[in-house]
Amino acid sequence: MSTTEAPSPRPVVVAACQLGPVHLADSRQDVLNRMCKLLDQAARENVKLAVFPELAFTTFFPRYLIEGEDLDQYFDIEDPSKGGIEQSPNIKPLFDHAYSLGIDVYVGYAERSIQEDGSHIDYNSSAYYSAHANKIVGKYRKVHLPGSVEPKTEPGAFQQLEKRYFHPGNLGFPAFRAPGLVPGAVKKSDASASPAENNGKGDPIIGMLICNDRRWAEAWRVYGLQGIEIMCCGYNTTAFQTTASGHMVDMSPDAAEDLVLLHHKLSCQGNSYMNACFSINVAKTGAEDGNPLVGGTIIVHPLGHIIKEAKTKEDELVVASIDLSDCYRLKNTVFAFEKHRRTEHYHPIVEQTGAIEPELL
Ligand code: CDT
Numbered sequence: 001m002s003t004t005e006a007p008s009p010r011p012v013v014v015a016a017c018q019l020g021p022v023h024l025a026d027s028r029q030d031v032l033n034r035m036c037k038l039l040d041q042a043a044r045e046n047v048k049l050a051v052f053p054e055l056a057f058t059t060f061f062p063r064y065l066i067e068g069e070d071l072d073q074y075f076d077i078e079d080p081s082k083g084g085i086e087q088s089p090n091i092k093p094l095f096d097h098a099y100s101l102g103i104d105v106y107v108g109y110a111e112r113s114i115q116e117d118g119s120h121i122d123y124n125s126s127a128y129y130s131a132h133a134n135k136i137v138g139k140y141r142k143v144h145l146p147g148s149v150e151p152k153t154e155p156g157a158f159q160q161l162e163k164r165y166f167h168p169g170n171l172g173f174p175a176f177r178a179p180g181l182v183p184g185a186v187k188k189s190d191a192s193a194s195p196a197e198n199n200g201k202g203d204p205i206i207g208m209l210i211c212n213d214r215r216w217a218e219a220w221r222v223y224g225l226q227g228i229e230i231m232c233c234g235y236n237t238t239a240f241q242t243t244a245s246g247h248m249v250d251m252s253p254d255a256a257e258d259l260v261l262l263h264h265k266l267s268c269q270g271n272s273y274m275n276a277c278f279s280i281n282v283a284k285t286g287a288e289d290g291n292p293l294v295g296g297t298i299i300v301h302p303l304g305h306i307i308k309e310a311k312t313k314e315d316e317l318v319v320a321s322i323d324l325s326d327c328y329r330l331k332n333t334v335f336a337f338e339k340h341r342r343t344e345h346y347h348p349i350v351e352q353t354g355a356i357e358p359e360l361l
Pocket of ligand 1 (some may be wrong): 054146147211212213215235236237238258
């Protein structure tokens with residue numbers, strides 16, 4: 001598409017499938033039933049893409065120190081010799097149901113990846129299941145793991161043990177196309193010979209992040225550089241803030257929750273705008289066995305505003321009709337990366353991890 005040409009409409013109905021709390025004692029079957037019920041509701045509202053939270057099938061277990069075999073129950077096995085995660089008896093029924101309704105699904109889960117030598121590596125992962133292709137067409141492993149390897153030792157400290165239970169993702173930030181989501185998508189076989197002419201005309205370009213990743217501009221930009229149109233991101237975010245020792249920051253619960261929501265929305269709205277994409281950001285929320293998780297499920301427009309927002313801290317479907325051509329107002333102007341980016345100045349982004357302050361005066 002030339003930058004002066006108005007892009008053709010590419011409409012799609014999407015939904016955030018917010019989940020209320022999942023308690024330690026809740027069975028996988030109960031949670032699956034709740035998720036399938038949301039899909040049923042989504043089908044009645046003509047939804048074609050449904051996004052579920054991070055670690056959707058269980059309680060947010062990294063808040064607990066769990067050792068030995070007790071940990072196994074939270075993980076789903078990805079064993080290439082026996083088929084992928086879609087074969088997991090805990091997950092397959094969700095995809096089977098989505099297939100019967102013709103709905104694509106993003107869902108977060110704890111992945112136990114079996115290696116060739118029989119050992120395993122654990123990841124905090126998400127999968128994108130395409131109902132059109134009846135298979136997983138995108139996989140992501142959370143890169144920015146928050147928390148610590150060792151539990152905090154001071155009395156009353158809150159634990160966040162993701163660095164203990166998971167390896168940082170090893171797949172990078174791979175955008176992919178979701179087949180069959182919008183009508184009339186241009187395919188490779190009938191595309192124009194000039195690649196830029198096909199921009200904004202193909203099957204939707206999808207990216208995935210998981211929770212803490214949404215706070216990292218670098219992650220969004222790597223997707224932005226692949227022309228992302230829809231970002232899917234599930235999260236479990238505490239409704240309070242903690243100090244480095246794991247204690248609650250000393251402020252009123254309402255003020256703390258407002259601040260958490262502010263940072264969440266700034267991250268999603270700012271990065272959607274700066275990468276000119278829609279984003280579907282979905283909470284597991286409410287109090288899990290007394291541990292409060294923030295809500296704030298939002299669907300964000302590429303211009304940065306919130307299109308739809310959850311009203312509860314319970315299971316709730318948040319539906320929006322979006323038009324992917326809306327991404328091109330910014331992709332072709334302010335954020336036409338090919339015209340305006342100055343990569344010669346960006347070296348520190350990849351060469352440096354922590355901040356290095358200028359020399360003292
Ligand atoms: N699950 C997860 O990644 N939670 C983190 C808490 C980090 S503390 C800001 C989050 O970013 O919401």
